[in-house]
Each structure stands twice: as C-alpha cells, then as structure tokens.
Amino acid sequence: xxxxxxxxxxxxxxxxxxxxxxxxxxxxxxxxxxxxxxxxxxxxxxxxxxxxxxxxxxxxxxxxxxxxxxxxxxxxxxxxxxxxxxxxxxxxxxxxxxxxxxxxxxxxxxxxxxxxxxxxxxxxxxxxxxxxxxxxxxxxxxxxxxxxxxxxxxxxxxxxxxxxxxxxxxxxxxxxxxxxxxxxxxxxxxxxxxxxxxxxxxxxxxxxxxxxxxxxxxx
Numbered sequence: 001x002x003x004x005x006x007x008x009x010x011x012x013x014x015x016x017x018x019x020x021x022x023x024x025x026x027x028x029x030x031x032x033x034x035x036x037x038x039x040x041x042x043x044x045x046x047x048x049x050x051x052x053x054x055x056x057x058x059x060x061x062x063x064x065x066x067x068x069x070x071x072x073x074x075x076x077x078x079x080x081x082x083x084x085x086x087x088x089x090x091x092x093x094x095x096x097x098x099x100x101x102x103x104x105x106x107x108x109x110x111x112x113x114x115x116x117x118x119x120x121x122x123x124x125x126x127x128x129x130x131x132x133x134x135x136x137x138x139x140x141x142x143x144x145x146x147x148x149x150x151x152x153x154x155x156x157x158x159x160x161x162x163x164x165x166x167x168x169x170x171x172x173x174x175x176x177x178x179x180x181x182x183x184x185x186x187x188x189x190x191x192x193x194x195x196x197x198x199x200x201x202x203x204x205x206x207x208x209x210x211x212x213x214x215x216x217x218x219x
Contacts, residue, residue: 002182003189004133007196014200019142023207027162028146030153037157038093040210042103045086047206048078050113051135057120058128063184067125070176074132085164092157106214112202119195126185130192133177134199140170 001009008015023040026032055075062068090100105113119131143165153159163169181187187195 002178003185003187003192004178004181006189007192010193011197011200014197014204015138015141018138018200018204018207019145021142021204021207023210024142024146027158028149028151028153030155030158032153032155032158034093034155036210038095039213040207041086041089041093042095042100043106043109043206043210045090045100046103046105047109047113048086050116052078054116054120054128054132058125058132061125061128063125067180070173074136074173085160089157089161106209107216108202108205108209108214112206115198115202123195124187126181126187127191127195129177129180129185130187130195131199133174133181134196135203136170136177137174138200138203139165140167140174143170 023032023036027037052075055071055078058071059068059075062071086100090096116131119127123131143162144167146162147166151159151162153162181192185192
C-alpha cells in the first residue's frame, strides 16, 4: 500500500467528513446560504495569502526543474486567473471592495495559514508537497464527485466553483503530487502522518467556521 493510500485509509472518516461536509452538499443542491458562502469565500481569499508562500517555497526547494515547473504552474494559476475569479465572484456575491480589502483571518484561517507558512519555511520540498496534496486533493475529491453526480445548483457561482475543482483543473496536479509522494519522497511516515492529519483537520474546520462567521473575541 502506498503512503497516500495508508494515510487516506487511516483518516478515512475525517477525509470523508471534509469531502462530504454539509457545505459541499448544500452547495451542490443550491440550498447553501449565500451569506455562508460569502463568509467562506472571504476567508479563502485571506487564506490564499499563505498558500502563495507555500507554493513559492516549493519552487525554491524543488529537487529538479520538473517539480519546480509543477509548482510554478500552480502558483501562476493562483496569482492570475484565480485572483480575477475572486474579484468577479465578490461582485456577484455583493461583497464590496471594503469587504475583501479589510477582511481579517478568522482564528481557523490564521491557524491554518500559520501551519502552511511554517511548513513552507521549515519543511522540505517533500513536506510541502504532502500538505499541498491534502489541500488540493480534498477539493478534487468533492469536485469530481459532484461533477460525476451531475450537480447543477441554480446559483452560477456555486456551479463554477464546483467545475473549478474537477479533474480538468486539479487532476494533473494532484496526480503528480500523489506519484511524487509515493515514489520519490523521503519523508518519514511519522512526519507524513502529522502533516497529513493536521492539514486535513484544518480543511474540515475551514468548512465549519463558515457557518458561525468565526471571529476573535474583542478583548
């Protein structure tokens, strides 16, 4: 059994809880409150500020040009078309420039972002690749499932968000990461377990925090 297969089997309940979260189900059938999606989307916009350093450090620490090119392609996608998408979605969601320019990280977003940045600075390329595998692999999982199930919510933003996380967009990246981790990574199983489990926990909590508009206590 490969390393990623072992980890997904060990944490199958948590993986399933994230990829079948009520946020995903409600987005698929169109019943998700636009305010909840807006809360989530504003936090995702903040979160990208820490995802970028992870990808950038992946390029800097890449073992070869092929690996660097994979991470560069991901980084370009985040900085260019995805940033344009954020602006367009904010307009459709009724989020003003003040809303997204002043958005602050919730406790979960900050903790998740700090974990990414620390991993990117202190970790090896192999560790960065494993964390990115979790962040993108979970999204590919639910995106692929919803597309195959023919999800067609009456909200155009939801439809596009689902399509953007299917095989056509994330498939090759996640496939490369999985192959690299299983065939070339030198990461220890203990370290891999910690990174995989921690990233997966944060992904689940990221969905959860959208429902209570999680904020810091004001004192």
